[in-house]
Amino acid sequence: MVFDIEMIKKVYQTISQRVEKARALNERPLTLSEKILYSHLFKGIHNEVFKRGDSYVNFAPDRIALQDATAQMALLQFMQAGKKRVEAPTTVHCDHLIQAKIGAGTDLQNALNTSNEVFNFLEAVSNKYGIGFWKPGAGIIHQVVLENYAFPGGMMIGTDSHTVNAGGLGMLAIGVGGADAVDVMAGMAWELKFPKLIGVKLTGRLSGWTAPKDVISKVAGILTVKGGTGAIVEYFGEGAKTLSCTGKGTICNMGAEIGATTSTFGYDEAMERYLRATGRAEIADLANEVKEHLTGDDEVYANPENYFDQVIEINLSELEPHVNGPFTPDLATPISEMREKAKKHNWPMKVEWGLIGSCTNSSYEDISRAASIAAQAVSKGLKPAAEFGINPGSELVRYTIERDGFIKTFEDLGTKIFTNACGPCIGQWSRSGADKKEKNTIVHSFNRNFSKRNDGNPNTHAFVTSPEMVAALAISGDLGFNPITDTLTNDKGEQVKLDEPTGWELPPKGFDVEDAGYLAPAEDGSSVEVKVNPDSKRLQLLASFASWNGENIMGPNYSSKPKENVPLIIFPWPVHG
């Protein structure tokens, strides 16, 4: 099913005129980022050239996504705006309030027992105000958005920092606070400082053990966790076209880890294939008609240094698998240097857990490549030294990888399959023994690895890498294991090597799902009642804040009777709270 096709048609109908106007105003070729920004101005067309890193500009994003933690206050506020329906297409995704512990079935039921009141509230508000609702277990917001809502050349905001994942489908997708989302849902403008632009030129082609994750791991090492602040990162070049759409999503997702406003790629054949595979051929056909506006101008990509504030070049053919961490995602180490570096810094070499999934890396391609490594553990007589866990990104992916046998491959290794939700990636992980605070190492395919993030233990050394490398490191149980050169001892005492990962960009038999977990809102929600128990500890309807009474705000005369007369009170804070 194609959501909000009329909105998308409108974007594509106006994009040509808006891009040409912006090009004329700027008197030069345009980057993709500029095309999307200038075609989403709140007032349609402007006669102003905006200054990067300086001008504050009002935009009109095409859509909004909210996750279940941030949606609560956003929707409570929206209910106060007096609107009958949201002014821009909006969705709510229940993925944060589910703790990973035993496995999908039990964990999901526990989440329903604990937070059903919140889920029911979000469902009722969504139903009333025309918001698409994705139930607990339907999947992680950013994967569901990529599969259903992202479209090339669009602009969206979401109340989560990894909203930027949708850049994989050629959008500008930006993480915001709830108040900004409420403004756009209520039909107001969304303000953003016109970003600076960082260009990343990709040449060559990935091969063997390298994956899209290694591109962003490398970029994070170059730019650091602050290097992208206030900037959009735009990827281009022949190498970019060789990456799958979901691989591009991984790269854009972790743009959040370098502080970037967002990241994006120009529309290409990989995106077209993904749109068609996810039931959105209609969007692909529409995008093809305006495709020159859905990527940067040729002159920009030929001479990027003239058009970007900073340019980085990465040759995918020379890129090595990276393992980033511990405690920060920008501490980038090529796997060939890991053993020496880990010893030097006294990082625990024994890998205790390998976790695959999250919004960052849970595509069909990711799971199929990781499964090709997991399958070798069985066929080559290797018993995984670490525990395995998987949190699939969506029910669409989970159902399809189960159908295609990958879940069984992992289960044969004793892998825990967690709910299609954020789980360990956001610390929603009841890890056995974490309370002992022992020093230990885990590897995962997630995006963040700050201290305590995954299991609450400040001594857990978490490393970020690709799903296929997570599989290899978890099987070997050795942080320094380089699958390109090293061998492992199997159950017969033989030295065996792991073959390079193989997989499919998209499922050869197509995606499939029984119940994706979507609930459409009522056509007319005016009769839908939103109930909140006045005794609830989790939810409270908001009362409007008092308006100003028009008087100066005065503290009483303080000098006469200091203990009885009451002044305005000061709380001094030299640092933020």
Place this chain on the structure above:
Amino acid sequence: MAGPWLKYRGHIDNIANNTLTGATNAFNDEADKVKNQLTGVVGTVPDTQRAYKAAGIPTIVVGDQNYGEGSSREHAAMQPRHLGVCAVIVKSFARIHETNLKKQGMLALTFNSENDYDKIQEDDSFDFIDLSSFSPEKPLTIRANHQDGSEDLITVNHTYNESQIKWFKAGSALNLLKLQHN
């Protein structure tokens, strides 16, 4: 993310118990310990705020540089507002938080002279003496009344435009929106 407060994201009064509890009080260099001027007792920030709110006393927060950095969530503005804070006066703001304060109908103000930060004492009371002429690009004046009977007039700047001043007057941006289409 999954800290103890995650479950209260939809309950303003409960999550308000996490308001400014991590900030250091400049007068005692401790976090979450402020003097209740009604009783003289030192208590937590939320408890002290609730005592003022119950007594109908508006309060202000004074801060240093880059106030609100990392607090982009609307809760960071809604919680103090819920507890009765009417103004935040700082040397400088993180911009997103400044905007969020405006949206919640609060006064987000910066010292015209940063040295005025040091004039503020723990037992002061404050008067906003020219709010009736609140307008874009025009600084406001605050009178700090000290315990010893002396006072300082402090000039504070703001970045409110016409429509943002309407947010303040209406009590919040959403209040204004509601007024406009009803």
